[in-house]
Amino acid sequence: MTVRKIGGATIEKVEELCAAGFRPNRMFPKFDQQAFDAQKGWMVPDHVEAGSDRLVGSVHTWVVKTGRHTILIDTCLGNDKQRHNAAWNKLDTPFLNRLKACGCPPESVDFVMCTHLHVDHVGWNTKLENGRWVPTFPNARYLFAKREYAHWENERKTKDGVNDGSFDDSVLPIVEAGKAVMIESDHQPDPLLTIKDYPGHTPGSIAINLKDGGKQACFSGDIMHHPIQVYHPDWSSQFCWDQEMSARSRRKLLEDCVETNALLCPAHFPGANAGYIKPHGDSFRIDWDAVT
Ligand SMILES: [Zn+2]
Numbered sequence: 001m002t003v004r005k006i007g008g009a010t011i012e013k014v015e016e017l018c019a020a021g022f023r024p025n026r027m028f029p030k031f032d033q034q035a036f037d038a039q040k041g042w043m044v045p046d047h048v049e050a051g052s053d054r055l056v057g058s059v060h061t062w063v064v065k066t067g068r069h070t071i072l073i074d075t076c077l078g079n080d081k082q083r084h085n086a087a088w089n090k091l092d093t094p095f096l097n098r099l100k101a102c103g104c105p106p107e108s109v110d111f112v113m114c115t116h117l118h119v120d121h122v123g124w125n126t127k128l129e130n131g132r133w134v135p136t137f138p139n140a141r142y143l144f145a146k147r148e149y150a151h152w153e154n155e156r157k158t159k160d161g162v163n164d165g166s167f168d169d170s171v172l173p174i175v176e177a178g179k180a181v182m183i184e185s186d187h188q189p190d191p192l193l194t195i196k197d198y199p200g201h202t203p204g205s206i207a208i209n210l211k212d213g214g215k216q217a218c219f220s221g222d223i224m225h226h227p228i229q230v231y232h233p234d235w236s237s238q239f240c241w242d243q244e245m246s247a248r249s250r251r252k253l254l255e256d257c258v259e260t261n262a263l264l265c266p267a268h269f270p271g272a273n274a275g276y277i278k279p280h281g282d283s284f285r286i287d288w289d290a291v292t
Contacts, residue, residue: 007213148204
Protein backbone atom coordinates (compact mmCIF):
# COMPACT_ATOMS: atom_id res chain seq x y z
CA MET A 1 0.00 0.00 0.00
CA THR A 2 1.29 3.43 -0.89
CA VAL A 3 0.62 6.16 1.62
CA ARG A 4 0.78 9.71 0.30
CA LYS A 5 1.01 12.67 2.64
CA ILE A 6 -0.84 15.94 2.32
CA GLY A 7 0.51 17.95 5.24
CA GLY A 8 -0.42 15.98 8.35
CA ALA A 9 -3.13 13.99 6.52
CA THR A 10 -2.59 10.73 4.65
CA ILE A 11 -4.28 9.35 1.58
CA GLU A 12 -4.27 5.79 0.27
CA LYS A 13 -5.85 4.14 -2.72
CA VAL A 14 -7.62 0.83 -2.15
CA GLU A 15 -8.40 -0.97 -5.37
CA GLU A 16 -11.39 -3.17 -6.04
CA LEU A 17 -10.75 -4.00 -9.73
CA CYS A 18 -8.51 -2.95 -12.58
CA ALA A 19 -9.19 -4.07 -16.16
CA ALA A 20 -9.31 -3.05 -19.80
CA GLY A 21 -12.78 -1.93 -20.82
CA PHE A 22 -14.16 0.20 -23.62
CA ARG A 23 -12.38 1.10 -26.81
CA PRO A 24 -11.78 4.85 -26.85
CA ASN A 25 -13.91 5.52 -29.93
CA ARG A 26 -16.85 4.03 -28.04
CA MET A 27 -16.06 5.80 -24.78
CA PHE A 28 -15.65 9.32 -26.19
CA PRO A 29 -18.10 10.70 -28.77
CA LYS A 30 -15.48 13.32 -29.75
CA PHE A 31 -12.71 10.73 -30.11
CA ASP A 32 -9.98 11.53 -32.63
CA GLN A 33 -7.55 8.74 -33.54
CA GLN A 34 -4.63 11.01 -34.41
CA ALA A 35 -4.91 12.92 -31.14
CA PHE A 36 -5.14 9.64 -29.24
CA ASP A 37 -2.12 8.16 -31.02
CA ALA A 38 -0.05 11.24 -30.14
CA GLN A 39 -0.27 10.23 -26.44
CA LYS A 40 -0.28 6.49 -26.88
CA GLY A 41 3.46 6.08 -26.28
CA TRP A 42 3.20 6.70 -22.57
CA MET A 43 -0.34 5.38 -22.11
CA VAL A 44 0.51 1.78 -23.06
CA PRO A 45 0.34 -0.47 -21.06
CA ASP A 46 -0.80 1.13 -17.80
CA HIS A 47 -3.62 3.21 -19.29
CA VAL A 48 -4.26 1.60 -22.69
CA GLU A 49 -4.11 -2.12 -23.43
CA ALA A 50 -1.42 -3.00 -25.95
CA GLY A 51 -2.81 -4.19 -29.25
CA SER A 52 -6.49 -3.57 -28.62
CA ASP A 53 -6.32 0.12 -27.58
CA ARG A 54 -8.93 -0.63 -24.95
CA LEU A 55 -8.90 1.85 -22.07
CA VAL A 56 -7.62 0.48 -18.79
CA GLY A 57 -9.59 1.59 -15.78
CA SER A 58 -9.23 0.98 -12.09
CA VAL A 59 -12.14 1.02 -9.66
CA HIS A 60 -10.85 2.22 -6.32
CA THR A 61 -11.68 4.12 -3.19
CA TRP A 62 -9.54 6.78 -1.57
CA VAL A 63 -8.96 6.49 2.17
CA VAL A 64 -8.29 9.87 3.76
CA LYS A 65 -7.10 10.16 7.35
CA THR A 66 -6.99 13.70 8.64
CA GLY A 67 -6.02 12.95 12.23
CA ARG A 68 -9.55 13.84 13.29
CA HIS A 69 -11.47 11.60 10.92
CA THR A 70 -11.21 8.62 8.59
CA ILE A 71 -13.02 9.29 5.34
CA LEU A 72 -13.73 7.03 2.37
CA ILE A 73 -14.20 8.75 -0.97
CA ASP A 74 -16.29 6.64 -3.37
CA THR A 75 -17.12 3.05 -2.55
CA CYS A 76 -16.64 1.12 -5.80
CA LEU A 77 -19.03 -1.70 -6.81
CA GLY A 78 -19.50 -3.87 -3.74
CA ASN A 79 -19.99 -7.61 -3.36
CA ASP A 80 -23.07 -9.73 -4.17
CA LYS A 81 -24.82 -7.04 -6.23
CA GLN A 82 -26.87 -8.02 -9.26
CA ARG A 83 -25.70 -5.97 -12.25
CA HIS A 84 -26.24 -6.11 -16.01
CA ASN A 85 -22.55 -5.60 -16.69
CA ALA A 86 -21.14 -9.14 -16.41
CA ALA A 87 -17.78 -7.87 -15.16
CA TRP A 88 -19.54 -6.16 -12.26
CA ASN A 89 -22.19 -8.78 -11.47
CA LYS A 90 -22.23 -10.58 -8.10
CA LEU A 91 -18.67 -9.69 -7.27
CA ASP A 92 -16.80 -11.44 -4.52
CA THR A 93 -13.64 -9.40 -3.97
CA PRO A 94 -11.52 -9.09 -0.81
CA PHE A 95 -12.01 -5.31 -0.84
CA LEU A 96 -12.86 -5.09 2.88
CA ASN A 97 -9.72 -7.08 3.75
CA ARG A 98 -7.69 -4.65 1.66
CA LEU A 99 -9.24 -1.78 3.60
CA LYS A 100 -8.36 -3.48 6.89
CA ALA A 101 -4.80 -4.04 5.66
CA CYS A 102 -4.34 -0.29 5.44
CA GLY A 103 -5.61 0.22 8.97
CA CYS A 104 -9.17 0.93 8.00
CA PRO A 105 -11.61 -1.60 9.45
CA PRO A 106 -15.28 -0.77 8.68
CA GLU A 107 -16.03 0.49 12.17
CA SER A 108 -13.21 3.05 11.96
CA VAL A 109 -14.82 5.01 9.10
CA ASP A 110 -16.36 8.33 10.17
CA PHE A 111 -17.58 9.60 6.81
CA VAL A 112 -18.34 8.03 3.45
CA MET A 113 -18.41 10.56 0.65
CA CYS A 114 -19.69 9.77 -2.84
CA THR A 115 -18.53 12.15 -5.58
CA HIS A 116 -21.69 11.11 -7.44
CA LEU A 117 -24.20 8.26 -7.25
CA HIS A 118 -23.27 6.07 -10.21
CA VAL A 119 -23.15 2.32 -9.68
CA ASP A 120 -19.34 2.12 -9.34
CA HIS A 121 -19.18 4.80 -6.63
CA VAL A 122 -21.76 3.58 -4.11
CA GLY A 123 -21.40 -0.22 -4.02
CA TRP A 124 -19.68 -0.73 -0.69
CA ASN A 125 -22.07 1.68 1.00
CA THR A 126 -23.97 -1.50 1.84
CA LYS A 127 -23.33 -5.21 2.30
CA LEU A 128 -25.62 -8.21 2.26
CA GLU A 129 -26.52 -9.48 5.73
CA ASN A 130 -29.28 -12.05 6.29
CA GLY A 131 -30.80 -11.17 2.92
CA ARG A 132 -30.85 -7.41 3.58
CA TRP A 133 -28.64 -4.55 2.45
CA VAL A 134 -27.19 -2.92 5.54
CA PRO A 135 -24.62 -0.12 5.95
CA THR A 136 -21.09 -1.58 5.62
CA PHE A 137 -19.57 1.13 7.79
CA PRO A 138 -21.67 1.08 10.98
CA ASN A 139 -20.32 4.26 12.56
CA ALA A 140 -20.17 6.39 9.42
CA ARG A 141 -22.32 9.16 8.21
CA TYR A 142 -22.75 8.99 4.45
CA LEU A 143 -22.61 12.35 2.70
CA PHE A 144 -24.57 12.69 -0.54
CA ALA A 145 -24.76 15.90 -2.56
CA LYS A 146 -28.31 17.17 -2.23
CA ARG A 147 -28.65 18.00 -5.93
CA GLU A 148 -27.28 14.60 -6.96
CA TYR A 149 -29.58 12.68 -4.66
CA ALA A 150 -32.63 14.69 -5.73
CA HIS A 151 -31.92 13.92 -9.40
CA TRP A 152 -31.77 10.14 -8.95
CA GLU A 153 -34.65 10.11 -6.50
CA ASN A 154 -36.71 11.83 -9.15
CA GLU A 155 -35.54 9.40 -11.87
CA ARG A 156 -36.66 6.52 -9.70
CA LYS A 157 -40.25 7.78 -9.75
CA THR A 158 -40.51 6.92 -13.43
CA LYS A 159 -37.83 4.26 -14.06
CA ASP A 160 -36.97 0.88 -12.65
CA GLY A 161 -33.42 -0.11 -11.79
CA VAL A 162 -31.95 3.39 -11.55
CA ASN A 163 -28.15 3.22 -11.96
CA ASP A 164 -28.35 -0.52 -12.60
CA GLY A 165 -30.20 -1.09 -9.36
CA SER A 166 -27.58 0.60 -7.22
CA PHE A 167 -29.88 3.39 -6.07
CA ASP A 168 -32.13 0.75 -4.51
CA ASP A 169 -29.49 -1.53 -2.99
CA SER A 170 -26.68 0.91 -2.13
CA VAL A 171 -28.21 4.35 -1.56
CA LEU A 172 -31.78 3.99 -0.29
CA PRO A 173 -30.84 1.53 2.51
CA ILE A 174 -28.45 4.18 3.83
CA VAL A 175 -31.22 6.78 3.86
CA GLU A 176 -33.64 4.32 5.47
CA ALA A 177 -31.06 3.49 8.18
CA GLY A 178 -30.85 7.20 9.02
CA LYS A 179 -27.16 7.34 8.08
CA ALA A 180 -27.39 9.73 5.12
CA VAL A 181 -26.64 13.45 5.28
CA MET A 182 -27.63 15.53 2.30
CA ILE A 183 -25.00 18.19 1.77
CA GLU A 184 -24.35 21.29 -0.29
CA SER A 185 -20.98 22.59 -1.37
CA ASP A 186 -20.56 24.77 1.73
CA HIS A 187 -20.51 21.65 3.90
CA GLN A 188 -17.22 20.93 5.70
CA PRO A 189 -17.14 17.51 7.32
CA ASP A 190 -13.59 18.11 8.54
CA PRO A 191 -11.56 21.32 8.83
CA LEU A 192 -9.22 20.01 6.10
CA LEU A 193 -11.96 19.16 3.60
CA THR A 194 -13.96 21.36 1.26
CA ILE A 195 -16.39 20.52 -1.53
CA LYS A 196 -16.81 22.06 -4.96
CA ASP A 197 -19.52 21.51 -7.57
CA TYR A 198 -18.49 20.38 -11.06
CA PRO A 199 -21.81 19.37 -12.65
CA GLY A 200 -22.10 17.65 -16.00
CA HIS A 201 -20.98 14.04 -15.67
CA THR A 202 -24.00 13.82 -13.42
CA PRO A 203 -26.17 16.74 -12.25
CA GLY A 204 -24.59 16.87 -8.81
CA SER A 205 -21.00 15.70 -9.35
CA ILE A 206 -18.62 17.13 -6.76
CA ALA A 207 -14.90 17.16 -6.13
CA ILE A 208 -13.53 16.97 -2.60
CA ASN A 209 -10.46 19.00 -1.71
CA LEU A 210 -8.06 18.11 1.07
CA LYS A 211 -5.72 20.88 2.18
CA ASP A 212 -3.08 20.90 4.90
CA GLY A 213 0.40 22.25 5.46
CA GLY A 214 0.49 24.12 2.17
CA LYS A 215 -0.36 20.99 0.18
CA GLN A 216 -3.59 20.03 -1.52
CA ALA A 217 -5.25 16.99 -3.08
CA CYS A 218 -8.38 16.95 -5.20
CA PHE A 219 -10.60 13.86 -5.33
CA SER A 220 -12.46 14.33 -8.57
CA GLY A 221 -14.57 11.20 -9.06
CA ASP A 222 -15.54 10.85 -12.73
CA ILE A 223 -15.13 14.44 -13.87
CA MET A 224 -12.42 12.58 -15.80
CA HIS A 225 -12.42 8.82 -16.41
CA HIS A 226 -9.12 8.49 -18.23
CA PRO A 227 -5.90 10.55 -18.45
CA ILE A 228 -6.40 11.19 -22.17
CA GLN A 229 -9.08 13.66 -21.01
CA VAL A 230 -6.39 15.78 -19.31
CA TYR A 231 -4.97 16.37 -22.79
CA HIS A 232 -8.43 16.64 -24.37
CA PRO A 233 -10.79 18.08 -21.77
CA ASP A 234 -13.52 18.48 -24.37
CA TRP A 235 -13.76 14.66 -24.67
CA SER A 236 -16.70 13.92 -22.44
CA SER A 237 -17.55 10.26 -22.01
CA GLN A 238 -20.62 8.49 -23.30
CA PHE A 239 -21.67 8.21 -19.65
CA CYS A 240 -21.82 11.97 -19.12
CA TRP A 241 -25.30 13.28 -18.43
CA ASP A 242 -24.60 16.59 -20.22
CA GLN A 243 -21.66 16.43 -22.64
CA GLU A 244 -21.06 20.18 -22.93
CA MET A 245 -21.52 20.96 -19.24
CA SER A 246 -19.23 18.07 -18.36
CA ALA A 247 -16.53 19.43 -20.69
CA ARG A 248 -16.79 22.89 -19.12
CA SER A 249 -16.53 21.45 -15.61
CA ARG A 250 -13.57 19.27 -16.63
CA ARG A 251 -11.65 22.25 -17.95
CA LYS A 252 -12.52 24.24 -14.83
CA LEU A 253 -11.30 21.41 -12.61
CA LEU A 254 -8.02 21.20 -14.51
CA GLU A 255 -7.56 24.98 -14.27
CA ASP A 256 -8.27 24.79 -10.54
CA CYS A 257 -5.68 22.01 -10.11
CA VAL A 258 -3.06 24.09 -11.94
CA GLU A 259 -3.83 27.11 -9.78
CA THR A 260 -3.72 25.25 -6.46
CA ASN A 261 -1.03 22.72 -7.45
CA ALA A 262 -3.37 20.05 -6.11
CA LEU A 263 -2.57 16.38 -6.50
CA LEU A 264 -5.38 15.20 -8.77
CA CYS A 265 -6.83 11.90 -7.49
CA PRO A 266 -9.55 10.66 -9.86
CA ALA A 267 -11.66 7.55 -9.29
CA HIS A 268 -10.46 5.43 -12.22
CA PHE A 269 -6.92 6.38 -13.23
CA PRO A 270 -4.73 3.26 -13.06
CA GLY A 271 -0.93 3.20 -12.87
CA ALA A 272 0.30 5.83 -10.44
CA ASN A 273 -3.38 6.83 -9.94
CA ALA A 274 -2.66 10.51 -9.22
CA GLY A 275 -0.68 13.40 -10.62
CA TYR A 276 -0.12 17.13 -10.93
CA ILE A 277 -1.72 19.10 -13.73
CA LYS A 278 0.36 21.53 -15.78
CA PRO A 279 -0.61 23.86 -18.62
CA HIS A 280 0.27 22.39 -22.01
CA GLY A 281 -0.46 24.54 -25.06
CA ASP A 282 -4.14 25.45 -24.88
CA SER A 283 -4.71 22.28 -22.86
CA PHE A 284 -3.05 20.39 -20.01
CA ARG A 285 -0.70 17.54 -19.23
CA ILE A 286 -0.27 15.32 -16.17
CA ASP A 287 2.96 14.80 -14.25
CA TRP A 288 2.39 11.49 -12.50
CA ASP A 289 3.06 11.39 -8.78
CA ALA A 290 5.78 8.78 -8.61
CA VAL A 291 5.02 6.13 -6.03
CA THR A 292 7.09 3.21 -4.84
ZN1 LIG B 1 -17.06 5.76 -12.19
